[in-house]
Amino acid sequence: MNRLTLILFILGIGLALLLINNSSGQTFGIDNDRFASALYLTPIAVLLAAGILAGSRGNLPTVLRQLAIWLVIIFGLAAGYLYRGDLQRFGDRLMAGLIPGRAVVTTTSDGVQEVILSKSMGGHFEADATINGVSVHMLVDTGASSVVLSNADAEAVGINPDNLNYTVSVMTANGRTSAAPVRLSEIAVGPIVRRNVPALVAQKGQLDQSLLGMTFLSTLGSLQMQTDQLTLRDR
Numbered sequence: 001m002n003r004l005t006l007i008l009f010i011l012g013i014g015l016a017l018l019l020i021n022n023s024s025g026q027t028f029g030i031d032n033d034r035f036a037s038a039l040y041l042t043p044i045a046v047l048l049a050a051g052i053l054a055g056s057r058g059n060l061p062t063v064l065r066q067l068a069i070w071l072v073i074i075f076g077l078a079a080g081y082l083y084r085g086d087l088q089r090f091g092d093r094l095m096a097g098l099i100p101g102r103a104v105v106t107t108t109s110d111g112v113q114e115v116i117l118s119k120s121m122g123g124h125f126e127a128d129a130t131i132n133g134v135s136v137h138m139l140v141d142t143g144a145s146s147v148v149l150s151n152a153d154a155e156a157v158g159i160n161p162d163n164l165n166y167t168v169s170v171m172t173a174n175g176r177t178s179a180a181p182v183r184l185s186e187i188a189v190g191p192i193v194r195r196n197v198p199a200l201v202a203q204k205g206q207l208d209q210s211l212l213g214m215t216f217l218s219t220l221g222s223l224q225m226q227t228d229q230l231t232l233r234d235r
Helices: 003-020 032-055 060-082 084-098 151-156
Strands: 104-107 113-118 126-131 134-140 147-149 168-172 175-189 192-202 210-212 222-225 229-233
Touching: 113 126, 134 151, 147 151, 147 175, 151 192, 168 192
Parallel strands: 134 210, 147 192
Antiparallel strands: 104 113, 113 229, 126 134, 126 175, 147 210, 168 175, 175 192, 222 229
């Protein structure tokens, strides 16, 4: 293993440690920013020293070329770490556009959290909600007066559809049908959590996808719809 390969290996290990310890803020008891500075400054110093030694042996042009290449790599890795937050937000937005229901969570300057949903390929806004601790893929529907669960989703979150009274008349894509009123202990979309939410359960076979309706949406601080993005803002 030559010197450059060893340096690259050390950088890789160091960056892996920074990513693993990102939430704790420290690596080996050192603040992550200081550790990162030492990580990319140390190889630079080693490369400069190696370059000076090799240059004194008559290989200066080759050494300078290799040194420039490795400096670009080192600074690129350092920039990736320093701007990791921006890169993560970009990655989240990209994945939100590719995967229906994947939410991007941001925090405004006044400390309020927002959930950003991208329009799906079908032209709808969808969200991966958590109901009573169970993940449920839902269609965001501002025209629905209530959260409405499909029969299968209701059973998945711990509700027994056979014990419900289907006394509420509702209109679905399959026509008019009856639904049963229930209360959901908890609904969460990203960090936005609501408890004791009124909802309806559709009869079996009458609703293909659960609806995130106004009994949840009306509790938000704001609901902003753009051409291809829907922003849910907590109170």
